[in-house]
Amino acid sequence: xxxxxxxxxxxxxxxxxxxxxxxxxxxxxxxxxxxxxxxxxxxxxxxxxxxxxxxxxxxxxxxxxxxxxxxxxxxxxxxxxxxxxxxxxxxxxxxxxxxxxxxxxxxxxxxxxxxxxxxxxxxxxxxxxxxxxxxxxxxxxxxxxxxxxxxxxxxxxxxxxxxxxxxxxxxxxxxxxxxxxxxxxxxxxxxxxxxxxxxxxxxxxxxxxxxxxxxxxxxxxxxxxxxxxxxxxxxxxxxxxxxxxxxxxxxxxxxxxxxxxxxxxxxxxxxxxxxxxxxxxxxxxxxxxxxxxxxxxxxxxxxxxxxxxxxxxxxxxxxxxxxxxxxxxxxxxxxxxxxxxxxxxxxxxxxxxxxxxxxxxxxxxxxxxxxxxxxxxxxxxxxxxxxxxxxxxxxxxxxxxxxxxxxxxxxxxxxxxxxxxxxxxxxxxxxxxxxxxxxxxxxxxxxxxxxxxxxxxxxxxxxxxxxxxxxxxxxxxxxxxxxxxxxxxxxxxxxxxxxxxxxxxxxxxxxxxxxxxxxxx
Numbered sequence: 001x002x003x004x005x006x007x008x009x010x011x012x013x014x015x016x017x018x019x020x021x022x023x024x025x026x027x028x029x030x031x032x033x034x035x036x037x038x039x040x041x042x043x044x045x046x047x048x049x050x051x052x053x054x055x056x057x058x059x060x061x062x063x064x065x066x067x068x069x070x071x072x073x074x075x076x077x078x079x080x081x082x083x084x085x086x087x088x089x090x091x092x093x094x095x096x097x098x099x100x101x102x103x104x105x106x107x108x109x110x111x112x113x114x115x116x117x118x119x120x121x122x123x124x125x126x127x128x129x130x131x132x133x134x135x136x137x138x139x140x141x142x143x144x145x146x147x148x149x150x151x152x153x154x155x156x157x158x159x160x161x162x163x164x165x166x167x168x169x170x171x172x173x174x175x176x177x178x179x180x181x182x183x184x185x186x187x188x189x190x191x192x193x194x195x196x197x198x199x200x201x202x203x204x205x206x207x208x209x210x211x212x213x214x215x216x217x218x219x220x221x222x223x224x225x226x227x228x229x230x231x232x233x234x235x236x237x238x239x240x241x242x243x244x245x246x247x248x249x250x251x252x253x254x255x256x257x258x259x260x261x262x263x264x265x266x267x268x269x270x271x272x273x274x275x276x277x278x279x280x281x282x283x284x285x286x287x288x289x290x291x292x293x294x295x296x297x298x299x300x301x302x303x304x305x306x307x308x309x310x311x312x313x314x315x316x317x318x319x320x321x322x323x324x325x326x327x328x329x330x331x332x333x334x335x336x337x338x339x340x341x342x343x344x345x346x347x348x349x350x351x352x353x354x355x356x357x358x359x360x361x362x363x364x365x366x367x368x369x370x371x372x373x374x375x376x377x378x379x380x381x382x383x384x385x386x387x388x389x390x391x392x393x394x395x396x397x398x399x400x401x402x403x404x405x406x407x408x409x410x411x412x413x414x415x416x417x418x419x420x421x422x423x424x425x426x427x428x429x430x431x432x433x434x435x436x437x438x439x440x441x442x443x444x445x446x447x448x449x450x451x452x453x454x455x456x457x458x459x460x461x462x463x464x465x466x467x468x469x470x471x472x473x474x475x476x477x478x479x480x481x482x483x484x485x486x487x488x489x490x491x492x493x494x495x496x497x498x499x500x501x502x503x504x505x506x507x508x509x510x511x512x513x514x515x516x517x518x519x520x521x
Contacts, residue, residue: 001173001174001177001178001183001457001458001459002457002459003184003185003459003461006177006182006183006184007184007207007210009043009182010043010182010184010205010214010216011214013214013215013216013217014217015217016217016218016219017041017042017043017182017216017217017218017219018035018040018041018042018218018219018220018386019031019032019035019040019041019042019043019218019219019220019221019222019383019386020042020043020044020045020202020203020216020218020220020221020222021035021042021043021044021045021222021224022045022189022203022221022222022223022224022225022232023044023045023046023222023223023224023225023226023228024044024045024046024048024049024050024051024052024169024173024183024185025046025050025051025052025053025054025055025169025224025225025226026051026055026165026169026370026372026375026378027224027226027355027367027370027375027378027379028044028046028222028224028225028367029044029050029169029172029173029176029375029379030172030224030375030376030377030378030379030380030382031044031222031224031367031378031379031382031383032044032172032173032176032181032183032379033172033175033176033376033379033399033402034376034379034380034382034383034397034399035181035379035383035394036176036179036180036181037179037397037398037399037402038383038394038395038396038397038398039395040383040386040394040395041180041181042176042180042181042182043181043182043183043184043216043218044173044176044181044182044183044184045184045187045188045189045203045205045216046184046185046186046187047186047187047188047189047208048185048186048299049185049186049459049460049461049462049464049465049469050166050169050170050173050185050459050469051165051166051169051170051469052299052469053226053227053228053299053334053335054226054227054334054335054336054337055165055166055169055226055372056165056166056169056334056468056469056475057165057249057251057332057333057334057475058165058334058372059249059251059277059279059286059288059289060162060163060164060165060279060281060286061098061160061161061162061163061277061279061373062084062087062088062095062160062161062162062163062372062373063080063084063160063161063373064077064078064080064081064084064120064123064124064160064373065077065080065371065373074123075354076354076374077120077123078123079374079377080371080373080374081120081123081124081125081127082125082127083373083374083375083376083377084124084127084129084160084161084373085124085126085127085128085129086127086376086400086401087161087163087373087376088129088161090401090402090403090404090407091163091168091171091403091404091406091407091420092407092408092409092411092420093406093407093408093411093417093418093419093420093421094163094164094167094168094171094404094406094418094420095161095162095163095168096161096162096163097129097130097159097160097161097162098159098160098161098162098264098279098280099130099157099158099159099262099263099264100157100158100159100160100263100264100265100266100277101135101140101143101144101147101155101156101157101263101264101265101266102155102156102158102266102267102268103140103144103147103148103152103155103265103318104134104140104152104153104154104155104156105151105152105153106153107153109268110134110153110154110156113156113268114132114134114156117132117156117158118132120132120158121158128159129159129160129161130158130159131159132156132157132158132159133156133157134154134155134156134157135154135155135156135157136154137149137152137153137154139154139155140152140154140155142261143155143261143263144259144260144261144263144265145259145260145261146257146258146259146260146319146320146321147259147265147318147319147320148317148318148319148320149320157263158266161373162264162279162281163372164282164418164472165372166468166469166470166472167418167469167470168372168404169469170458170469170470171404171405171406171420172375172404172405173459174405174406174458175402175403175404175405178405183459184207185459185461186207186208186209186461187205187206187207187208188205188206188208189203189204189205189232189235190204190205190206190213191203191204191235192204192221192232192235192236192362192364193215193217194362198361198362199362199363200218200221200236200362200363200364201217201218202215202216202217202218202221203215203216203218203221209461219386219389219390219392220363220365220385220386220389220390221363221364221365222365222366222367222382223236223364223365223366223367224366224367224382226297226335226337227244227246227297227335227336227337228244228297229243229244229337229366229368230242230243230244232364232366233360233364233366236360236362236364237360237361237362240360242340243339243340243358243366243368244297244337244338244339244340244368245293245338245339245340246293246294246295246296246297246335246336246337246338247291247292247293247294247335247336247338248290248291248292248293248294248301248303248304248307248333248334248335248336249288249289249290249291249292249333249334249335249336250288250289250290250292250303250304250307250308250311250331250332250333250334251286251287251288251289251311251331251332251333251475252286252287252288252308252311252312252315252323252328252330252331252519253284253285253286253287253328253329253330253331253332253475253476253477254284254285254287254323254327254328254329255284255285255327255329256280256283256284256285257321258278258285258315258319258321258323258327259278259280259285259319261280262280263280264277264278264279264280265277265278265279265318267314267315267318270310270314271314274289274290274291276288276289276311276314276315277289278315278318278319282415282472282476283476284329284476284477287311287315287323288311289311290307290310290311291336292304292307294335297335298335300513300516301333301334301335302333302516303331303332303333303519305520307333308325308328308331308519312324312325325519325520328519329476329477329478329479329480330474330475330476330477330478330517330518330519331478331517331518331519332475332517337368337369338369339356339368339369354369354370355367355368355369355370355374355377355378355381356368356369357381357382357385359385359388359389363389365382365385365389367382376399376400379399380397380399380400383397384397405420406419406420406421406422407420407421408420408421412424414445415445415446415471422453422457425453426449426450426453427449429449429452429453430447430448430449433449435448436448436449436452437449440471440473440484440487440488441473441480441483441484443477443480444471444473444476444477444480444484446471446473448487448491450470450471451466451470451488451491451492451495452491452495454466454470454471455492455495455496456495458470460492461496462506462509462510463485463488463489463492463506463507463509463510464509464510464513466488466492467481467484467485467488467510467514468481468513474513474514474517475517478514478515478517478518479518481510481514481517482510482511482514485506485507485510485511485514486503486507489503489506489507489510490503492506
């Protein structure tokens, strides 16, 4: 995936693309993937980096949604379970089975969760990851050594999927790119092009790295900008009412020994009715999430002190060792693009996570809602509107069985697994130049060659692209990321032919972002 080569593709302003997608998160990438699977010409434009926003800040779960089942949203759960099963088959390097344990302290809970999760198993069908089962108190303690033992009767085990969200986004981008799509980051949409009847015919865009402006013609334009969807809707029609209600979810990252073992903990009901997860991920424990209304969308949302307190207090109620602020290695926040409630309701946990596709009078197609697990189906449903907008019938979708970039049946161990089939090429770089085999940070396995690979093949152009989304040190240990930034900046500068002023500015910019991931004691 080469950014300069893709920029050349948009320099021909006479070319008419079938679909132009605004937004490089899970939604936009799902649209691009499905469209390219139908043989359509596709250009995708992301004003920051791929998955810079919400799509890199999830709970790292590919799941049907146990709590959606409890709310009676059966169709969403069925759809998500199907997509979960397919994703684990199409991207085994990035998504895998993760056992969860619900600790049981009452007979009622044992019956309730055993029955509910058997239904969850049944709905998974042939794509099930494993049967749920009740385990004894002794077995629960063996598998969750740090779980609160007082009153513990046992646990209910069930299976869901886990993944690396930012790397999946990147690999979807590469899959679409390799199939012929034009994928670009750091490219901003300045305006919508319209004909005399008010129908959208394309976009005015700007390459934020070179500041050069371009015009793109497209038969259909898709607004897949998540919490920023209202900005594009109002670019189309200044009188358009706001559709999006941002809801913030935060996660705290701490050492794995707070839970112990390789199983995840699911707390099915907190004091305000939400679900809380404590999930082993890349050698750390990710604990979350919250559901807090925020009025304005931000590219770098920050965790509220009350959210941090809630997660620590709730997790502490189920663990023998109570985590404190001093134990938190990183905190990250993401914004969900929920449909704005009609009656001013504040119960965001009750708003359906089902996605919606809306076609404006101008022909602008807006994709809202949804969740990571169903990204591909969201894309398929959006591309299905192509005939409504253009009068042309699209080909049949084949994205359900598309292998994601990096797919391999022979996966390496450790963090190399995340690269799939690319791992050996990165290791070869390190053999050619021994200095590239050096670790970036003593506490993490990542090496210098991964930085070079990300610049050459993964469109990484900023230090944050590397430390936040190509490798995940920022959200695993914010201080470690800050300590690593200078080394990464120097490696990138050599590869990108940048000077000391660029290095200094990049370190400064990264540290400003990274400070938001450090918890205030």
